[in-house]
Amino acid sequence: MIAPSASLLYGLCGAALIGLGLYGFVVHRRLIRRVLAFNVIGSGIFLLFGASSYRDPAAGADPVPQAMIITGIVVALSATALALALIVAYARLAQSGALPEDAAPGADDEDRP
Amino acid sequence: MIASLFDLTLCLLILAAAGAAVFGRAAFMAVVFFIVYGILIAIAWLRLGAIDVALAEAAIGAGLTGVLLLAALARITRRIDAPEPSTGPDRTTLATALASLVIASAIAFAFLTLPEPQGLQERVAENLADAGAENPVTAVLLNFRGWDTLLESIVLLAALLGIWTLARDEAWGGRAGPRHVTRPGGVLAQFGRVLPPIGLLVGIYLVWAGSKQPGGAFQGGTVLAAVWIVTIMAGLMQAPRVADRALRAALVIGPVIFLALAVAGVVAGAFLVFPPVHAGWLILAVEAVLTLSIAVTLAMLVFGPPEEEEKP
Amino acid sequence: MTSSALPPALALALILTAPLFGALAAMVTGRRGPAIALATVIATVAGILTLLVIIAGDGAFTLAIGGWEAPLGIQLRADGLAAGFIATTALVMGAILAIAGKPFGSGAQERRSAYTFWPLALLLWGALNAIFLSGDLFNLYVGLELLTLVAVALVGIEGKRETLAAALRYMMFALMGSLLYLLGAALLYAAHGTLDIALLATRVGNAPGDIVAAAAITAGLAAKTALFPFHAWLPPAHSGAPAPASAMLSGLVPKASFYILLRFWFEAAPDIAGTSVLMLLGGLGAFAMIYGSLLALHQDRLKLIIAYSTVAQLGYLFFVFPLAGGESAAQPWAAGAWSGAVFHALSHAMAKASMFLCAGLIIEAIGHDRLPGMKGIVRALPMTVFAFALAAITLMGLPPSGGFTAKYLMMTASFAAGQPFWALMLILAGLLAAAYLYRPLALAFALPDEDAPAPKAVSRARQAAPLVLALAAILLGILSAGPFAFIQIGRPGAAVEGLE
Numbered sequence: 001m002i003a004p005s006a007s008l009l010y011g012l013c014g015a016a017l018i019g020l021g022l023y024g025f026v027v028h029r030r031l032i033r034r035v036l037a038f039n040v041i042g043s044g045i046f047l048l049f050g051a052s053s054y055r056d057p058a059a060g061a062d063p064v065p066q067a068m069i070i071t072g073i074v075v076a077l078s079a080t081a082l083a084l085a086l087i088v089a090y091a092r093l094a095q096s097g098a099l100p101e102d103a104a105p106g107a108d109d110e111d112r113p
Numbered sequence: 114m115i116a117s118l119f120d121l122t123l124c125l126l127i128l129a130a131a132g133a134a135v136f137g138r139a140a141f142m143a144v145v146f147f148i149v150y151g152i153l154i155a156i157a158w159l160r161l162g163a164i165d166v167a168l169a170e171a172a173i174g175a176g177l178t179g180v181l182l183l184a185a186l187a188r189i190t191r192r193i194d195a196p197e198p199s200t201g202p203d204r205t206t207l208a209t210a211l212a213s214l215v216i217a218s219a220i221a222f223a224f225l226t227l228p229e230p231q232g233l234q235e236r237v238a239e240n241l242a243d244a245g246a247e248n249p250v251t252a253v254l255l256n257f258r259g260w261d262t263l264l265e266s267i268v269l270l271a272a273l274l275g276i277w278t279l280a281r282d283e284a285w286g287g288r289a290g291p292r293h294v295t296r297p298g299g300v301l302a303q304f305g306r307v308l309p310p311i312g313l314l315v316g317i318y319l320v321w322a323g324s325k326q327p328g329g330a331f332q333g334g335t336v337l338a339a340v341w342i343v344t345i346m347a348g349l350m351q352a353p354r355v356a357d358r359a360l361r362a363a364l365v366i367g368p369v370i371f372l373a374l375a376v377a378g379v380v381a382g383a384f385l386v387f388p389p390v391h392a393g394w395l396i397l398a399v400e401a402v403l404t405l406s407i408a409v410t411l412a413m414l415v416f417g418p419p420e421e422e423e424k425p
Numbered sequence: 426m427t428s429s430a431l432p433p434a435l436a437l438a439l440i441l442t443a444p445l446f447g448a449l450a451a452m453v454t455g456r457r458g459p460a461i462a463l464a465t466v467i468a469t470v471a472g473i474l475t476l477l478v479i480i481a482g483d484g485a486f487t488l489a490i491g492g493w494e495a496p497l498g499i500q501l502r503a504d505g506l507a508a509g510f511i512a513t514t515a516l517v518m519g520a521i522l523a524i525a526g527k528p529f530g531s532g533a534q535e536r537r538s539a540y541t542f543w544p545l546a547l548l549l550w551g552a553l554n555a556i557f558l559s560g561d562l563f564n565l566y567v568g569l570e571l572l573t574l575v576a577v578a579l580v581g582i583e584g585k586r587e588t589l590a591a592a593l594r595y596m597m598f599a600l601m602g603s604l605l606y607l608l609g610a611a612l613l614y615a616a617h618g619t620l621d622i623a624l625l626a627t628r629v630g631n632a633p634g635d636i637v638a639a640a641a642i643t644a645g646l647a648a649k650t651a652l653f654p655f656h657a658w659l660p661p662a663h664s665g666a667p668a669p670a671s672a673m674l675s676g677l678v679p680k681a682s683f684y685i686l687l688r689f690w691f692e693a694a695p696d697i698a699g700t701s702v703l704m705l706l707g708g709l710g711a712f713a714m715i716y717g718s719l720l721a722l723h724q725d726r727l728k729l730i731i732a733y734s735t736v737a738q739l740g741y742l743f744f745v746f747p748l749a750g751g752e753s754a755a756q757p758w759a760a761g762a763w764s765g766a767v768f769h770a771l772s773h774a775m776a777k778a779s780m781f782l783c784a785g786l787i788i789e790a791i792g793h794d795r796l797p798g799m800k801g802i803v804r805a806l807p808m809t810v811f812a813f814a815l816a817a818i819t820l821m822g823l824p825p826s827g828g829f830t831a832k833y834l835m836m837t838a839s840f841a842a843g844q845p846f847w848a849l850m851l852i853l854a855g856l857l858a859a860a861y862l863y864r865p866l867a868l869a870f871a872l873p874d875e876d877a878p879a880p881k882a883v884s885r886a887r888q889a890a891p892l893v894l895a896l897a898a899i900l901l902g903i904l905s906a907g908p909f910a911f912i913q914i915g916r917p918g919a920a921v922e923g924l925e
Contacts, residue, residue: 006120010157011224013124017131018608019217024135025601026209031593032140032185036147038600039178040131043154043170045608048224052615054161055230061162062232063249064497065614067258068563070169070250071265072607074331075570077173077181078272079603081414082574083596084185085276086581088417090589091189099590099597223612223637231618236497257497260490264555264567267445270452271548271571275578278541282584285537356535358453365449372442372449378491379438382430384501386491 011051017044029102031087042076127153144182151175164327165250172335245392246324255396259385263371269410280418286356290416312340320404330400334407341412352416367406439472444551451543456531458543462522480508485915496619502560504915510557513771517778518550520890525669549575556681562610562620573599576678579670580662591661598648598658605645612638625693639697649682653713656736664728668785675735676778680770698751710743711850718857727784727794738773744847748838758841765834767912772827772898776819779894783813790880801873805880808888810869815895817862822855827901
């Protein structure tokens with residue numbers, strides 16, 4: 001049996017993941033890293049949602065949010081797949097993994113390993 | 114309490130993995146940490162009593178998303194994949210960090226002040242007998258909120274069309290993705306011989322069991338897709354041509370049958386209705402065709418657009 | 426409610442599934458896109474006509490999908506607002522699909538973009554119809570995601586470096602917008618145990634969770650509607666796509682997220698709105714209007730002018746929030762402001778789609794869309810230039826167009842509400858639109874250069890498509906009484922007798 005406070009813990013963990021992912025989404029210039037951050041935010045939202053629907057352990061987990069979260073996971077995967085394919089196609093043409101406006105001045109030097 | 118200590122440790126591990134995935138300098142390591150993160154999240158779902166979500170997260174959130182990220186990294190040239198330049202904390206990053214903190218705190222505050230939960234557990238349980246599935250999550254996915262699921266299966270196809278449209282004109286019609294060259298005696302080739310029969314069984318079991326126990330079309334479809342992907346990467350099979358009619362029929366058959374069922378409800382003055390008497394086998398049938406379409410679509414998402422020039 | 430349940434269910438089923446069936450069929454068959462599109466138009470229009478008759482005769486109705494009432498199931502809501510958007514969308518899609526047969530027709534061999542265009546366009550239509558009929562915030566999320574992925578794919582369909590960058594930029598904004606919307610929906614469900622709009626209306630209050638949720642949903646949808654400061658993705662995305670895609674992207678796609686905003690603020694959470702938030706939304710709209718107009722003045726390519734004009738025109742859709750939301754909602758002018766915004770959304774959809782189709786025909790004739798090259802184009806494309814001029818009248822808000830009715834309604838409301846600032850902005854918007862649309866029109870009527878290459882011929886039938894749309898936008902103004910009464914059907918708080 002899970003203690004009621006545990007769902008609280010996972011909810012707060014979800015909120016922290018949203019903040020963490022948000023930071024990554026904004027500061028990263030490389031698009032692939034932003035897609036990764038998008039997925040961190042997404043799973044943070046799902047965790048928050050799932051935790052909120054399990055606050056009353058006696059009632060059991062609410063199946064409706066679970067179904068919505070599964071739908072959300074598949075939708076996020078679809079968006080991720082399209083975004084990554086776009087990034088690959090763009091990188092092939094532009095020789096860059098970031099959008100033109102995000103390429104910092106002198107990025108050529110910085111981009112070297 | 115032991116349970117709470119475990120939960121606390123798990124949450125800290127999740128945050129640490131997420132931190133490594135977001136802050137890590139090298140993109141490859143970031144993706145590896147992201148996959149670890151996904152598996153940890155799946156364990157969290159078990160703790161939250163959501164086994165179906167745990168399966169979906171492990172298979173799709175961690176597994177397939179991780180594979181997609183790794184494949185994309187491999188296809189981008191080395192120069193682009195160089196680690197992020199280490200820019201010290203400047204004003205923008207500090208401001209972003211502060212803003213993210215404020216937003217996360219607002220969300221946490223909103224979560225902490227939520228009113229008493231008013232879930233739909235009871236309502237789902239009351240109607241489960243008429244829904245045609247004993248697993249409440251499957252009943253919600255296929256029946257109570259079937260329209261969401263139908264649209265979602267089409268979202269997958271939209272993503273695939275978007276990916277296909279990124280092919281070069283010369284390559285159109287050809288085999289999806291780059292050509293996979295595998296050494297015949299290599300690990301992947303061995304793996305490719307052993308895995309498919311096992312995976313096939315697991316995938317079909319997940320769909321079949323999904324109406325009673327956790328599992329279902331999306332989880333089962335993912336396992337089947339993984340089997341196909343490994344078989345092709347092992348060189349035992351070639352990826353299909355995007356112009357192949359059989360492939361295209363397999364992609365759409367699930368959504369088409371689901372849509373046809375939705376329209377059939379019109380006879381009773383309704384939309385997307387599973388008559389309670391027939392709901393059991395109808396749901397199983399819809400799930401079976403959906404699984405096929407989902408598996409094929411997911412595999413095609415991983416292969417990507419056709420890359421080799423078509424020779425007429 | 427109707428006496429028989431069959432016609433309403435049939436109408437909704439046709440509207441929801443015909444475009445999706447069409448898309449799946451086009452995805453399999455490959456080279457039959459235009460024929461499938463024609464069949465889809467016929468089936469969908471049959472459903473829409475049935476729906477219009479039912480709503481006009483018997484009023485708004487809801488249909489519980491699968492027979493499951495909310496909060497367990499998803500409710501379809503067919504009211505005047507939904508039917509108005511659905512009918513306008515069908516008209517615009519019909520014109521676009523009619524004109525797309527040439528650029529996206531297949532020869533003996535299946536071609537890449539000629540293959541993917543048709544299922545993508547039909548999926549876009551299906552997603553729009555699903556959104557306009559949905560009464561559930563999570564179902565709207567799935568519909569919105571379908572729409573977004575298809576829209577991103579259409580932006581990148583040319584496969585050039587610039588269009589892929591535009592598609593990626595759009596994708597990044599859209600991803601963030603989806604997440605914010607999803608967060609809001611999750612918090613609302615956690616608090617109220619439902620995402621049904623009608624049920625939420627009785628439950629949403631002013632708890633911290635509700636406020637964070639409303640803020641997240643609004644910001645997410647504003648990013649997808651390209652409201653300032655989330656507008657940066659729009660002009661390159663809308664101008665870089667082929668003309669039929671641009672027409673859908675600019676005329677229709679942003680309307681979906683705006684429509685959800687309308688449903689959310691006026692139906693799901695009417696009591697949550699604070700005056701400052703509503704003023705902020707209106708103010709951002711005003712900013713977008715000025716910014717978009719000034720940039721439109723500075724462009725030298727026709728499609729970019731039209732795209733920046735969209736930033737401006739979407740901006741003043743947001744004036745509806747200070748004029749009809751919050752404390753204004755109970756006031757007599759609220760209905761006028763709300764109807765004005767809806768009229769603007771519908772007439773802009775037709776006029777903007779018409780303009781992009783015109784631009785596409787001009788590009789077909791002269792090979793590019795740089796302004797100097799348009800000199801004297803009226804001789805080669807008289808119908809197209811006429812359509813462009815009619816669409817411009819709507820965008821400027823001159824009588825007797827639908828754009829005029831929209832502005833008239835909103836300005837009346839703004840004076841009645843004692844907020845003349847918005848009326849001033851609407852006048853300024855009209856003047857700026859006249860300024861940035863004058864340049865291409867003046868060039869089109871100018872004498873062509875002697876040494877200019879002769880434009881290629883474009884068939885009359887294809888020039889008719891944008892003309893029909895531009896005429897429809899004018900007719901919406903001339904015959905505004907009927908549509909005005911129709912969109913009120915089923916509006917919460919609307920004083921229409923004999924309806925629920």
